Amino acid sequence: MNFSVSLNPYYLYSISLSLILVLYNLGWSNLYPKLSTVSMIFFISTIIISIVLGYFYDKKFVQKKVDKRNPLNIGILSILILLGNVLEFIYEGAIPFVEIAILKNDYVYIHYAGIPTFHVILFTFNAFLAVYTFHRLLVEKKKIYIVYFLINLLPSLLTYNRGMLMMIVISCVSVFVLEMWKGLLSLKNIAFLSIFAIVFLYIFGIMGNVRSNYNHDTKGNVNDSTYIMAVGEASDSFRNSIVPKPMFWGYIYMTSPLANFEENVRYYNNVPLNLENTSKFLKTSILPDFIGKRIESISPQEYDEVKQVSPHLTVSSMFSSAFVNSGWGGVILIYVYFALLVLVYRYLLGNDSQFLITGMAIMNTITMLNFFSNMFTFSGLSFQLVYPLLFSLLFSKRCFDKVVVLLRKIKIVN
CATH class of the missing domain: 1.20.58 (Methane Monooxygenase Hydroxylase; Chain G, domain 1)
Incomplete structure (x- = not known):
């Protein structure tokens, strides 16, 4: 049986969120509130919608072999x-x-x-x-x-x-x-990436232990995860499990944004999606930070604080700020924005661009990291999308032909 799934942003969204939900519901942290019914309905709905969108995405867009010519020096x-x-x-x-x-x-x-x-x-x-x-x-x-x-x-x-x-x-x-791998994840490839991820999370945990021991001037060995298990309030089910304790670092980093989101769902009730809140939503959830900050300096607004389950666990997904400022309407809007952005960006890149894979790889990174922070507003990542699109347009055949005609007119080329 040949099973494979393509690595497009929609499928990646579904896979990432499904994994986070499974890990969250293991109950390895006593800090985490139980996910509300509304939250579960929203997340499961977007997983299903993303799977459907991913299917049609693969039908619509074909990845062609990249020309070996490199247009950039x-x-x-x-x-x-x-x-x-x-x-x-x-x-x-x-x-x-x-x-x-x-x-x-x-x-x-x-x-x-x-x-x-x-x-x-x-x-x-x-x-x-x-x-x-x-x-x-x-x-x-x-x-x-x-x-x-x-x-x-x-x-x-x-x-x-x-x-x-x-x-x-x-x-x-x-x-x-x-x-x-032609964008396809077979069972063999998934197994390889899973092993890589497990090893990475273990090393990540070891590095976290080393850093925490250094910061707190303790002499624990690299496998001593006392600090993070105390901060994350590890449950007995985790403490008694066979899972290597340094991996609790990875568990906390992957699941705490969801806990913080649920904390805000419980704290803020009936946030309306009116004109004022829509303005807040655009500045804090959609626009790159360097634009949002400039607009804020011209037209300042008061914002409610994004709540956290612990002062030590500060990471939050793209959904938290959207909910605090605009309620469930904002949460739905930011998912719709993600779905449309992927489609429009992929369409603008075209099928023959030398920068197609680079652009979609960056989009995949944004999709993954959106579960830990809002990458749409973080210009350090979102602004990277500009360059593949810019160079795709610049080096497209139509644009290239126009440049050649212009250069011939001014006699720079023959």
Whole structure:
């Protein structure tokens, strides 16, 4: 029996949410409230709708073999990115990695902001180019792309930007599946990815233990998960299970956003979707943060606080803020926005674009991480969608022919 499922954003939404719901209902944390009937109906409904949308998505869009021609000079662009980072280091007067790892200063890396506006463009383009370079490595099999790829990982390491590094890695995994496995997940591939995920979650937990032991000046061994099990109030069912205790880190990170959402459902009742709340919804749930903040500075509003089950568990999905500001109407709207955005973006990329796989890999990353925070408003990731679309339009045959005609008129080309 040959079973396979394609890695499109709709199926990814359904798979991710189903996994989170299963883990949540294991009841491994005493902090978590029981999901309400309304919440379960909404989540199960969107899972089913996404499966249907995923089916029609695969019927509508065909992924063609990518041409081996590379329209971008990745080497030059990589050097320009490094030079851009040098400018930012000069502007900031510090290199976070040097300050922390070499000089051992009390430098707070999260305060690294770079040059206003330029920083957002530089880092989002850097992330896009890293993912695109990885794709070209798989297509062309040229060793020089390994060098370019490592160069494009360097800025996130030098700035201690673990979030950016994680987003690049997730997008690259998606690129691998889309290119090498033709976007299909067979039972064998699913088993491979499951083993990879389990190993990753265990290592993630070990790293969490090391960091917590360091931060709290304790000398526990790397398998000592006392801190996270206390913070997450691990239940007896987890403590007595055979699951390695460091994996509680991964469990908490994957399921606490859902707990925080339910906490807000219980706290806020009957939030109307009126004109004022729609404005709040757009600024906090749809528009990229650099746009939303500018609108807020011109037309400020008061916002209710997004509640949390614990002050230590601060992550929240794209649904929480939407619910706090606009109730269930906002929650439904943000799902509709996601569904439409995927469809429109895929249509605009076209079937022949060299940047199709890179663009859809980034969209897959947004889909996954939306369960942990609102990635539509986080310009550090959402703005990456601009580059595949921009280059797809720029290097499309129609646009290319127009450029050639123009250059011939001014006698730059023959």
